[in-house]
Amino acid sequence: MENLRVPGPTPVPTEVLQAMARPMINHRGPEFAQILNEVTAKLKQLFQTKSDVFLLTGSGTGGLEAAIVNTLSPGDKVLSVTVGVFGERFASIAEQFGAEIIPLRFEWGKAADTDAIRQALQAEPKIKAVLITHNETSTGVTNDLASINSVVKEFDKLLLVDAISSLGSIDLPVDDWHCDVTVTGSQKGWMVPPGLVMVSVSQKAWQAYSTAKMPRFYWDFAKAKDYLERGQTPWTPALSIVFALSVSLEMMLEEGLPNIVARHARVAKVVRDGVKSLGLSLFADEKYASNTVTAVAASGGLDIKKMRKILREEHQVVLAGGQQSLDGKIFRIGHLGWVTEDDVKAVISALKVVLPQAGFRK
Numbered sequence: 001m002e003n004l005r006v007p008g009p010t011p012v013p014t015e016v017l018q019a020m021a022r023p024m025i026n027h028r029g030p031e032f033a034q035i036l037n038e039v040t041a042k043l044k045q046l047f048q049t050k051s052d053v054f055l056l057t058g059s060g061t062g063g064l065e066a067a068i069v070n071t072l073s074p075g076d077k078v079l080s081v082t083v084g085v086f087g088e089r090f091a092s093i094a095e096q097f098g099a100e101i102i103p104l105r106f107e108w109g110k111a112a113d114t115d116a117i118r119q120a121l122q123a124e125p126k127i128k129a130v131l132i133t134h135n136e137t138s139t140g141v142t143n144d145l146a147s148i149n150s151v152v153k154e155f156d157k158l159l160l161v162d163a164i165s166s167l168g169s170i171d172l173p174v175d176d177w178h179c180d181v182t183v184t185g186s187q188k189g190w191m192v193p194p195g196l197v198m199v200s201v202s203q204k205a206w207q208a209y210s211t212a213k214m215p216r217f218y219w220d221f222a223k224a225k226d227y228l229e230r231g232q233t234p235w236t237p238a239l240s241i242v243f244a245l246s247v248s249l250e251m252m253l254e255e256g257l258p259n260i261v262a263r264h265a266r267v268a269k270v271v272r273d274g275v276k277s278l279g280l281s282l283f284a285d286e287k288y289a290s291n292t293v294t295a296v297a298a299s300g301g302l303d304i305k306k307m308r309k310i311l312r313e314e315h316q317v318v319l320a321g322g323q324q325s326l327d328g329k330i331f332r333i334g335h336l337g338w339v340t341e342d343d344v345k346a347v348i349s350a351l352k353v354v355l356p357q358a359g360f361r362k
């Protein structure tokens with residue numbers, strides 16, 4: 001089997017794969033209502049929230065759109081804090097729906113600076129919401145949401161969080177950190193295939209919903225809430241992925257969130273130490289290096305394309321390249337979800353063999 005080490009889709013445990021072989025059921029029947037209610041309750045535990053959590057069918061980007069269109073109106077001023085590709089995408093969605101973006105960009109590889117966010121909020125009192133990526137998958141940086149959220153709270157703004165590649169892997173206590181809408185995707189730390197997006201919606205987000213004027217239909221949170229009260233989703237859900245999630249959540253709760261978070265931290269350290277021991281350097285500021293994805297800078301004549309090809313063809317190790325301006329400049333190792341120290345040690349061993357073949361000289 002391939003050692004799939006991209007930051008999503010992630011490997012799926014056998015019992016979860018088997019759950020998807022289950023025959024279809026009526027998504028408007030009692031059997032599905034029971035599954036949906038159980039899955040939602042388990043998600044709330046892992047989101048560490050008492051707020052509403054909805055299961056929507058779509059990819060992560062759809063969840064980001066949902067966060068925006070349910071809380072904002074055209075013309076609203078939005079502080080967009082970005083440290084990479086996915087932060088920019090979040091801002092583009094808001095802009096497309098007519099929000100006025102106030103960009104606060106940080107150099108790729110660095111984390112967002114809490115004081116700069118404070119200054120931006122002070123400078124423009126009309127800002128309604130702050131958009132932030134908790135874990136920027138394109139650069140391997142985890143923003144310090146523990147401190148950023150308290151500044152956003154101090155200024156009483158809405159906090160919309162892309163936690164697609166962090167929730168369920170890196171600690172993110174949604175209620176304690178005052179996240180108003182938090183978005184994650186099934187293909188990341190949740191150990192199931194792509195197809196579902198899970199979102200939490202705070203009371204404050206519901207207040208924003210009541211005046212938000214952006215157009216919405218498919219992603220309408222009120223429809224999701226209304227149907228959930230009947231044990232349904234407004235539209236036909238990706239049933240097989242829900243079956244899968246029901247099993248993976250069971251596994252996650254059995255392991256326990258603190259243990260999952262600790263395992264991700266351990267595995268990430270093995271990756272970082274391993275990469276450095278090979279003479280490579282990390283792209284991300286190590287203080288903020290992500291525990292779900294490690295970005296490695298190309299150096300010493302390394303041909304990343306060639307390296308990934310040899311790794312894939314001769315070692316069955318699949319790594320990700322860099323996105324947009326980082327294409328050819330970094331490669332990324334995904335280590336989220338169903339992952340152990342041995343999985344990533346195998347990556348480091350394969351890299352040791354392949355790096356010289358791909359032109360790398362220390």
Ligand SMILES: Cc1ncc(COP(=O)(O)O)c(C=O)c1O
Nearest residue numbers: 059060061086135137164165185
């Ligand atoms: C942080 C982050 N945001 C957004 C996305 C987009 O999610 P999707 O590709 O599921 O639409 C991803 C996916 O890689 C991501 O890692």
